[in-house]
Amino acid sequence: MTSIDTIGVASIVISGMTMAIGSIGPAIGEAWGLSRALSAIAQQPDEANTITRTLFVGLAMIESIAIYCFVISIILIFANPFWNYVVAKGG
Amino acid sequence: MVEITPDAIVFWKLGPFSLNATIVFTWLVMVLVVLISWLATRKLKVEPPLSRWQNLLEIIITYIRDQIREITLQDSDRYLPFLGTLFLFISVSNLLSIIPGYYPPTASLSTTAALAVCVFFSVPIYGIAQQGLVGYLKHYSQPSIFMVPFHIIGEISRTLSLAVRLFGNIMSGTMIIAILLSITPLFVPIILQVLGLLIGLVQAYIFAILATVYIASATRNYEGKEQSNKEDLKGGILND
Numbered sequence: 001m002t003s004i005d006t007i008g009v010a011s012i013v014i015s016g017m018t019m020a021i022g023s024i025g026p027a028i029g030e031a032w033g034l035s036r037a038l039s040a041i042a043q044q045p046d047e048a049n050t051i052t053r054t055l056f057v058g059l060a061m062i063e064s065i066a067i068y069c070f071v072i073s074i075i076l077i078f079a080n081p082f083w084n085y086v087v088a089k090g091g
Numbered sequence: 092m093v094e095i096t097p098d099a100i101v102f103w104k105l106g107p108f109s110l111n112a113t114i115v116f117t118w119l120v121m122v123l124v125v126l127i128s129w130l131a132t133r134k135l136k137v138e139p140p141l142s143r144w145q146n147l148l149e150i151i152i153t154y155i156r157d158q159i160r161e162i163t164l165q166d167s168d169r170y171l172p173f174l175g176t177l178f179l180f181i182s183v184s185n186l187l188s189i190i191p192g193y194y195p196p197t198a199s200l201s202t203t204a205a206l207a208v209c210v211f212f213s214v215p216i217y218g219i220a221q222q223g224l225v226g227y228l229k230h231y232s233q234p235s236i237f238m239v240p241f242h243i244i245g246e247i248s249r250t251l252s253l254a255v256r257l258f259g260n261i262m263s264g265t266m267i268i269a270i271l272l273s274i275t276p277l278f279v280p281i282i283l284q285v286l287g288l289l290i291g292l293v294q295a296y297i298f299a300i301l302a303t304v305y306i307a308s309a310t311r312n313y314e315g316k317e318q319s320n321k322e323d324l325k326g327g328i329l330n331d
Contacts, residue, residue, distance in 0.1 A: 050161075057304070060297040064252050067259035074266065 004086050011080050015073035022069030029062045096262070097194035098201060113199040120184045120196065151179070155299075162300070163307040170306060173213055177206065178299035185261060185291025189284060195291070198261040200254065207254035210302045211246065218309030227309065253301060260294045 037055040041048050097112035104110070131144035141149075155175045159167040181197055188195045196202045218227040231242045264287035271280045 053158075053161075053300070056293070057297060057300055060256065060294070060301070061252075064256040064259075067256055067263070070263055071255060071259045074262070 004083075007080070007082050007086055011076045011083065015076040018069050018073040018076070022072075023066050026062050026066040030059055033058055033062065096199045097196065098199050100194065112194045113196045113202060116184070116194055117196040117202060120180060120187065123187075124179055124183055158300070159303055162303045164311065165307075170217070170303065173209075174299050174303055174306075177209075177302055178295055181206070181257070181298055182292055182295035185295055186288060188261075188265070188291065189288065195261050195265065197257055197291075198265050200258045203254040203258040206257070206298070207250045210253060210305060211250040213302070214246070214305050214309045217306050221310040230309070249301075249305065253298065257294055257298055260290055264290055 033055065037051055040051050044051075097116065100112040101109045102111065102115060127144070128148065131142070131148050134142065135145060136142070152171075152175065155178060156167040156171060159170050159174060163170065184195050184197050187193050215227060221227075231239050233242075264283075268280050268283055268287065271283060
């Protein structure tokens with residue numbers, strides 16, 4: 001394989017694996033947090049406002065981990081610096 | 092080719108300066124927000140027949156003030172200009188993305204990094220203004236002196252995560268719509284666009300809330316915090 005093939009295959013495979021593996025942890029975390037928040041609201045409905053706000057902030061922080069993975073995989077596919085370097089060098 | 096950032100769309104170029112879509116649409120959002128606010132606050136009234144624009148702005152401002160007061164447990168007037176502007180700018184620039192041909196400036200890492208840097212500098216400014224230089228620096232070494240590097244790493248990494256979170260969410264929204272338009276051009280992109288509006292508003296809310304939390308943690312004095320914790324505890328026991 002030439003270097004351009006290697007970089008292309010590696011980028012696509014790794015970007016898929018980044019999303020697949022990287023979304024497992026945040027998914028479990030968000031589900032866990034949501035279920036705990038729901039049971040907390042069921043126990044104390046008066047505190048629903050505070051719990052919901054904290055939940056949103058927490059979910060956003062957990063979700064940012066998945067977003068990092070997404071940004072990495074998007075960069076690998078659409079704005080790959082190694083790919084651009086090899087293409088600029090003429091394959 | 093799908094553009095991952097509106098920085099790449101250049102309208103006009105003169106030497107080293109290029110006028111790209113990010114700058115143009117940032118100016119557009121700024122003009123829109125300022126113009127609407129100016130038109131709405133031109134004839135403010137206290138008597139009942141209020142104009143509908145004044146009602147709208149009053150609802151937004153009251154909501155923001157209540158949120159700030161609940162989080163910081165302080166007077167909200169000091170923080171309202173900065174945090175309210177952050178929320179209004181981000182939410183307007185996200186919500187306008189239903190207009191065809193508009194690229195949200197928050198889908199560019201430059202805009203979100205600039206906003207996050209504003210938050211990064213506003214935290215010590217508010218903290219020093221509230222507690223004095225010594226009082227602010229003292230909380231870096233709060234549990235022990237060895238925590239200083241971790242506090243500094245934390246400040247930098249949370250700034251980075253603020254910027255990348257907003258950028259990633261908004262960019263992914265536009266990107267998914269662009270990809271879906273080439274696969275299933277009918278109906279499906281509309282549903283995701285509606286979802287994108289929701290995500291845009293939630294991200295604006297989260298950006299403003301996180302900025303509030305960071306500023307509150309730098310400005311809140313520890314006696315007040317312990318007191319409020321005790322009150323919370325008491326309330327929880329009473330509720331049980």
